[in-house]
Amino acid sequence: MTPLAWFATGSLAVWVWLLLGQGFFWRTDQRLPPTPRRLPASARRDGDGSREVEGPERWPRVAVVVPARDEADVLPLSLPSLLGQDYPGPAEVVLVDDGSTDGTGRLAAELAGRHGGLPLTVVSPGEPEPGWTGKLWALRHGMALARAREPAPEFLLLTDADISHGPDSLRLLVSAAVAHELDLVSQMARLRVVSTWERLVVPAFVYFFAQLYPFRWINRARPLATAAAGGCVLLRTGTAVAAAVPDSIRRAVIDDVSLARAVRRSGGRIWLGLADHVDSVRPYPGLGELWRMVSRSAYAQLRNNPLLLAGTVAGLVVVYLVPPVALLAGATSGDPAAAWAGGAAWAVMTGTYVPMLRYYRQPLLLAPLLPFTAFLYLLMTVDSAVQHYRGRGAAWKGRTYTANHVSPSGE
Structure with a gap:
């Protein structure tokens, strides 16, 4: 030859x-694991009444932490979806304004006043200390503020400012975490695909990620890979403390994979899959x-x-x-x-x-x-x-x- x-x-x-x-890795069937048992007292139906979404007997307290830096363009498309979560338990949203110059924090407060829903707190921690990336510095302050509440939340939903959630997103994430005793549940948000370049590049981005970190390997009882998708991460508060995050990964640029590895090292169980109702609204119209x-x-x-x-x-x-x-x-x-x-x-x-x-x-x-x-x-x-x-x-x-x-x- x-x-x-x-x-x-x-x-x-x-x-x-x-x-x-x-x-x-090429299969796309790794979606949120269903709740294995029926609990009629806490069951919910989808909007079309076609199927039941089950949950725990007691819905745990959740704090949603959103790091945001100059996100005024996308915030009107994402923040109302978090404030409007159909979650049966106590929940709040903490938006951390990471040194924005476009009025992100002020706009967040205005959106909360306009749309109502879950209570919103906006904080500004200032510039990161040496050795910290901006996002992890913002998460540190948001997570600390949430944990200082009485009572402290049992779960933290870490989600980016450009991520829009379906109204049942938080409920489904918590149901999966509780039912399957998971410490970290992460969904790869469906990225925007509108322009020609987005059609050509974006699906391949997720394809290559799954090839590098096969979801099935991550979700095994004895995992062969470890990763998360930083746009949507539900994390047990106790696990965050045990893994010393975000302090233990404060230098990480690829923070989602680093977070997953820190949780795994602390003995936590991880699940990662594709999302059905979690979408990125950030546009990437051109190749640049x-x-x-x-x-x-x-x-x-x-x-x-x-x-x-x-x-x-x-x-x-x-x-x-x-x-x-x-x-x-x-x-x-x-x-x-x-x-x-x-x-x-x-x-x-x-x-x-x-x-x-x-x-x-x-x-x-x-x-x-x-x-x-x-x-x-x-x-x-x-x-x-x-x-x-x-x-x-x-x-x-x-x-x-x-x-x-x-x-x-x-x-």
């Missing part, structure tokens, strides 16, 4: 393994916004390690770029082995992407374009490393975090 045929055959072997051996979103933390995910960067680039080339190149080059140069292996690998790749496109309600014709999207992610990752070495890595809303802040492992 030619060298190209060997590469294509190797890529096909990798895709067969990814299809069957990587925790079925999406590029910055990915490149901001891509190199941090590789621990700022040039060897890991080189391995990642090589892996992306072999796994995602070789199949279409082998198919086209083999077909035009008379190399049937390369063409067959490349086409088969591309077909498997395309098939594994279809469920994610269906989840995002996108045309399945986008599935064969995954190699092109992977190439974009390769460039974004390289750019992330370049920005890191230029001292501009991990930049977010006017703050840039140095290598000393980056700790994906939470250590």
Whole structure:
């Protein structure tokens, strides 16, 4: 066989393994686990009356903590959904205004006065101390304020300011945590997919995340991976204390994975899955916004390690770029082995992407374009490393975090 045929055959072997051996990462069936028993006294029905949503006999107290920095554009779309939660137990919302310059805190108070619902407290802790990322500094103050209440909440819902929740979101999260004795329940919010670039890049973002952290592996009784999605995390207050979060992960740029690992180290049980009624309302209309979103933390995910960067680039080339190149080059140069292996690998790749496109309600014709999207992610990752070495890595809303802040492992 030619060298190209060997590469294509190797890529096909990798895709067969990814299809069957990587925790079925490509499936989208990891949703909130149902409550296993019926409790008529506390049962609720969906708005259409089609099914019952069950819950515990006593609904625990919950504090919703929302870190927010310059979020005036998205807050009208997200905060009312939290204030309007249909939760049978006691709950409150604490919005932490992290040095906003666009009136985020004032707007939050106005929205609470206009919409009513759960009680809202707005606090401003000031600039982060050295060694803290802005989001974790805000979470620290919001969580401390909530825990100072009498009685203290049993659960904390940590959710980003750009996340909109369905009216039963909090109820379903708490039901799952109580029924299955989970310490951390996290849902990957459905990101906005409207513009052409969002359609091309966003579903692949979640697909690649699930490939790196297969949800089934995370949710096993004996887990093989650990991660969370920072936009929506329900955390037991006692577990937060035992894991010393957020203090123990204060330097982490990839705070959601670091949080999950801290909880796991403390002996906590974790669940992660896709959301049905938890949506991000933040727009990424152009490639530039999406590029910055990915490149901001891509190199941090590789621990700022040039060897890991080189391995990642090589892996992306072999796994995602070789199949279409082998198919086209083999077909035009008379190399049937390369063409067959490349086409088969591309077909498997395309098939594994279809469920994610269906989840995002996108045309399945986008599935064969995954190699092109992977190439974009390769460039974004390289750019992330370049920005890191230029001292501009991990930049977010006017703050840039140095290598000393980056700790994906939470250590």
